[in-house]
Amino acid sequence: MSTKLSYTLVITGAPWASQAPQTALAFARAAVSAGHRLDRVFLYGEGVHLASSLCAPPSDEPHWPQQWSDFLSDNQIPGVACVASALRRGLVDEREQNRYQLPAHNLRSPFEIAGLGEWVDGTLKSDRVLYFHGSA
């Protein structure tokens, strides 16, 4: 009955340093089940750690990067990590690995690396842009 909207979610808080990825995931699930469209999830600043494929929390603890990957894949929502934030923090895909001749790449599928233009696009085209910051 209510109008369906499009959202861009921006996560700037890192997993295990903040609650931001959890809150954003709960919001994203609720938004999708309400019939809204998520244009993208954009990871910025410390938030890029969510896209690491090398997080290995104890098996009896929730795995936020894994949960986010599954959610994005299941719902075919683009997940984008800001390239400048990611490179500084040691988060690279194969292309950046080759470009900077790094020993490994560690970007978790289905996340992609792109510039801030993706965020600007969200502010222009999405009906709502929500930010999930750390609380420190």
Add this chain to the structure above:
Amino acid sequence: MTTLIVIDQAPYGSWAGREALDMVFSLAAFDQPAALLFMGNGVNWLRTAQNAKGIGQKTVEKNLSAAPLFGVEKIFAEHEACKRFMPDTNSRLADIELVASVKDLITRYDHVVFAG
């Protein structure tokens, strides 16, 4: 669509302010109207004679001086916080518009985005 990027964290102790500055530059690069507000501890960005070489960082004053060239429309600072941290007006960067009320300023922008 006008965006106000708000920096309320002190420089050098975290990267959040620098990354917020990248956001405002990015908006300007895509020809989107954007302005900056420094409030609270964030006004310490605006002090003159910063020299961060000794701590191995680039001086934020230099990054900030590029703002008008990039097309950032305006740089605002919370007056109260400036009075608190920089009572000597000579120690403040030029071309900053002081605002008495953050509350009034943020209502003038479609999007208000805080540094992470």
Add this chain to the structure above:
Amino acid sequence: MNQSLGTGTLHILNKAPGHPRFIACLSALSGQDSLVLIEDAVLALPDTDTALPEHTVALELDLDARGLSGAAKTDQKISHQQLVQLTEQHPRIISW
């Protein structure tokens, strides 16, 4: 959920009371604005030093996690679904 929520800006606050941004957020609220407390900000409900505006709600799961399910009135507690509804109703949203 409180049906008399304001028609102004929706403010989403996740900082604990005493955090500079918590204080800045409360002083930036206008009469028609609504405030949603999430994460550490729900600690404002039992805080005797914090005066919250009329249109304030809090995420129920964040209250429960912190042992505060009794600190909020029933109509002050919202689910994530209700938070989504609030974002539908408010074109202007600020995340503090």
